[in-house]
Amino acid sequence: THAHAHARSVTHSLTHVSPGMGEPSIAEVVDGWVTAAPVRDPTDDEAELHETSLRAQTGEHIALFKLGCALIGLGEPTAATKYLEMVVAEASVALLSLNAKFQLGVLLFDFQDQERGLALMEEVAATDADHMERRIVATGSAAPDDLCLPIELVTSAQFNVGRVYFEGCPTVRIDFKKAEHWWKLAAREGTAAGSQQAQNRLGHFYSLPRRIDPDDPLALEPENLKESLFWHTTAAKHGFVDSMTQLGLIYKHGKGTKVNTGEALKWLKAAAEAGDLVARAHLADHYFKLKLYNKASQAAQSVEELVASGAEPNDQQERTAWAMALWYLGRCHERGVGVDQKSQAEAIRLFKAAAKHDKNLVAELQGLAIRGGL
Secondary structure (H helix, E strand, C coil), X not given: CHHHHHHCCCCCCCCCCCXXXXXXXXXXXXXXXXXXXXXXXXCHHXXXXXXXXXXXXXXXXXXXXXXXXXXXXXXXXXXXXXXXXHHHHHCCCHHHHHHHHHHHHHHHHHHHCHHHHHHHHHHHHCCCHHHHHHHHHHHCCCCCCCCCCHHHHHHHHHHHHHHHHHHCECCECCCHHHHHHHHHHHHHHHCCCCCHHHHHHHHHHCCCCEEEECCEEEEEEXXXXXXXXXXXXHHHHCCCHHHHHHHHHHHHHCCCCCCCHHHHHHHHHXXXXXXXXXXXXXXXXHHHHCCCHHHHHHHHHHHHXXXXXXXXXXXXXXXXXXXXXXHHHHHHHHHCCCCCCCCHHHHHHHHHHHHHHCHHHHHHHHHHHHCCCC
């Protein structure tokens, strides 16, 4: 819904919902309400828009904004754009205009005009959010529940702009320096008011060598593991689950700091409790090596259940972690530890499933097992 739309990535496309054959679209229905000439009676779901659309007839800007946001959720970006354009052009309330500009930037970038969408997002990102919030406090006026406050909105826009420059698109060349610039602004020096997504992205950004020139794969800036540690620590302390996992792995492997098993377990457990499967896979590895086979099996089982549901890993780190969890669960079945009964057939099935995700890791683990290390 619009209350959470500020967190939507500018490069994330919405799902368009098409009307049934011969049926007017919800956009046409809403237009009918706004012009007091309904095309047809609304369904129960559509009826929730009725009161807002009646208010929009009077030109009430907050109603037009809510109507545009509701149409986003209904998969009608073109109709939503029309109402948001009206608010951006006419609204005199700065916070309402800023919210509408953000939403309009997202929709234009996703569906119609990437160049203008990015320009609007950069306008929001360049806004002095602190000044706006001080004015809101000074006037003693509470922001409507339907609107995001300036700092939340601006940091989300800054994160989105940084992501566009990091990933590139048909109208924007990859520019890592600009991505870094916008993410640092969004992160707000690591404070709680900063974007956790930006803090997390900076942790990843500094963890690997970065191409200085997108056209020259050999022009690299080395990784900055101290910065990576700082930003993942910051995001983890603010509750960002992926950074909890990354921080656990940093301490597990000693990347940019000394190996610290206690800190590694602390953060991996926190991430695992929040549902992160990469963390659970690494806990399975840890527990198995300590011969805590029941805990190892339990940690790995949740990964196996997800794989059985047909899910696919999102990146190489997930592929490696899933392979690790599946292999350790297979090893539990092969040895008859941490499971109800020994099963060579189940072990082979799990080993094969693991190899589909990362055959090199599986070969390494099999080698350790043959040598008696596991």
